[in-house]
Amino acid sequence: GSHMHRVINHPYYFPFNGKQAEDYLRSKERGDFVIRQSSRGDDHLAITWKLDKDLFQHVDIQELEKENPLALGKVLVVEGQRYHDLDQIIVEYLQNKIRLLNELTSNEKFKAGTKKEVVKFIEDYSKVNPKKSVYYFSLNYENPGWFYLIFKLNAESKLYIWNVKLTHTGFFLVNYNYPTVIQLCNGFKTLLKSSNTRN
Numbered sequence: 631g632s633h634m635h636r637v638i639n640h641p642y643y644f645p646f647n648g649k650q651a652e653d654y655l656r657s658k659e660r661g662d663f664v665i666r667q668s669s670r671g672d673d674h675l676a677i678t679w680k681l682d683k684d685l686f687q688h689v690d691i692q693e694l695e696k697e698n699p700l701a702l703g704k705v706l707v708v709e710g711q712r713y714h715d716l717d718q719i720i721v722e723y724l725q726n727k728i729r730l731l732n733e734l735t736s737n738e739k740f741k742a743g744t745k746k747e748v749v750k751f752i753e754d755y756s757k758v759n760p761k762k763s764v765y766y767f768s769l770n771y772e773n774p775g776w777f778y779l780i781f782k783l784n785a786e787s788k789l790y791i792w793n794v795k796l797t798h799t800g801f802f803l804v805n806y807n808y809p810t811v812i813q814l815c816n817g818f819k820t821l822l823k824s825s826n827t828r829n
Contacts, residue, residue: 636667636700638675640716651678652686661728665691665716672699675706675716679724681731687774691719709798726798734767734777734801737811741766745778749789752780760785765818767794779803779818792818 637645646654646666655662655678663679668690670676675691693703706713713719734740741748748768755764765781770793777794795802800809804821808814 636672638665638702638716640665642716642720646678648676648678648688651676651688655680655686656684660731663720663724673703675702677708677719677724679728681774682735682769685769685771685774689724691716711798723798727796730798730800731796733811734796734814735769737767739765739767739811739815741768743768744771745780745791748778748780749791752782752789756782756785763787777801783822 643665651664651666660680663677666676668674668676673693677689678686680686692707695704708719708723748766752764761784763783767777767779770776770778775796779792779794781790797807800807801814808817
């Protein structure tokens, strides 16, 4: 848009658009981030953070109670949650998300790779262990901030792909937010028992 060029006094603020933010973060570590101007206008900022190689999430920050168009809002809203400054968003929102991302990606039930690669791994495992159920989490590269939960109940069963959303307080699956990976795995097993996936 044609809005004013804003200067926000914060060590993580950069005069980037989304594409420039991704280019800047490409060589950086997982969990690195920038705060930047938003294409949504002068009452929004955005955080771009790196989840994995070539995987970045853009998070909207809505600014409320602004003294003037260029000033930073006194109330900042991210995913429905209110914060009083950028540092609080970094600590309570972003750092929690990074911690949870690391908790899942370092778990034995996480499989690195594309959806196609993980599906093939599960299909191959199932052929070799036809009576066993098998499930893995993997990153969703089409929807940054989401995971796939891919599973088969046995070699004869169809392949299921469910979606898990990374939140700043846990992992959202079906209709519940699980605060840890262990609870997520247990919740998944409980959902399986109660759902009609058993053939």
